[in-house]
Amino acid sequence: MPDPSRIRANVVGDSTEVKVLMNHEMETGQRKDAQGKVIPAWFIQDVTATWNGKTVLSAQWGPAVAKNPFLSFKFKGGAKGDKVVITWVDNRGEKRTDEATIA
Amino acid sequence: MVWNSVETTRREALALASIFGFAALLAPKISFADEQTVAAEIKKLYADKKFDGGKIKLDVPEIAENGAVVPIGITSNIPKTESIAILVEKNPNMLAAVFDVPAGTDPSLSTRIKMGQSSNVYALVKADGKYFVASKEIKVTLGGCGG
Numbered sequence: 001m002p003d004p005s006r007i008r009a010n011v012v013g014d015s016t017e018v019k020v021l022m023n024h025e026m027e028t029g030q031r032k033d034a035q036g037k038v039i040p041a042w043f044i045q046d047v048t049a050t051w052n053g054k055t056v057l058s059a060q061w062g063p064a065v066a067k068n069p070f071l072s073f074k075f076k077g078g079a080k081g082d083k084v085v086i087t088w089v090d091n092r093g094e095k096r097t098d099e100a101t102i103a
Numbered sequence: 104m105v106w107n108s109v110e111t112t113r114r115e116a117l118a119l120a121s122i123f124g125f126a127a128l129l130a131p132k133i134s135f136a137d138e139q140t141v142a143a144e145i146k147k148l149y150a151d152k153k154f155d156g157g158k159i160k161l162d163v164p165e166i167a168e169n170g171a172v173v174p175i176g177i178t179s180n181i182p183k184t185e186s187i188a189i190l191v192e193k194n195p196n197m198l199a200a201v202f203d204v205p206a207g208t209d210p211s212l213s214t215r216i217k218m219g220q221s222s223n224v225y226a227l228v229k230a231d232g233k234y235f236v237a238s239k240e241i242k243v244t245l246g247g248c249g250g
Contacts, residue, residue: 056208064199066172066215074209
């Protein structure tokens with residue numbers, strides 16, 4: 001099981017600002033190890049953010065997103081106590097879902 | 104780095120890509136394939152599309168001291184923004200990320216990407232069925248001394 005994402009969601013005016021820090025190696029597939037063998041690519045491919053069951057952001061990523069990816073975005077609405085759920089799937093099919101309460 | 108071997112083809116692909124625009128990258132089925140494929144796809148799908156300069160704010164550093172972590176902020180002031188893509192011209196895979204922005208979500212987001220070397224970075228925005236692109240150059244100082 002991969003490490004959990006760190007999520008912070010705050011109400012800013014009439015919107016909610018979400019900041020996510022995911023834990024992932026994000027290996028590009030370009031690097032080689034000490035034996036000269038290519039380290040296979042391993043990266044988050046799909047990210048979905050939902051609020052009250054509604055998708056507020058979805059993303060498709062390539063290996064060029066930095067290690068331990070950071071993502072910040074804002075959506076209209078959201079009240080204190082609501083839950084924001086972030087799900088990611090990597091190219092090995094591994095999945096991680098984390099949620100945070102809007103503060 | 105090992106990327107020099109593909110330099111020429113990448114240039115050609117990019118020439119094509121800049122002529123025909125990057126629109127194909129926002130096509131629904133996106134593959135992070137190599138540049139030739141991308142350029143070919145663009146040519147096939149979007150050769151007839153027109154591009155307007157848009158109101159896209161690209162919030163990036165002029166000099167990135169560490170290519171492994173380059174902060175990118177994109178704000179689109181174009182109404183009905185549907186999706187936003189980040190492309191790095193000289194990366195082995197040009198397309199770094201694509202975001203689908205549903206109605207109700209601000210077309211403004213930030214993330215961090217990797218860059219192999221100094222390069223132009225493009226923000227491609229699809230709004231109301233049209234494509235807009237903005238670009239900025241980011242210098243990557245691998246030595247980390249801030250150049």
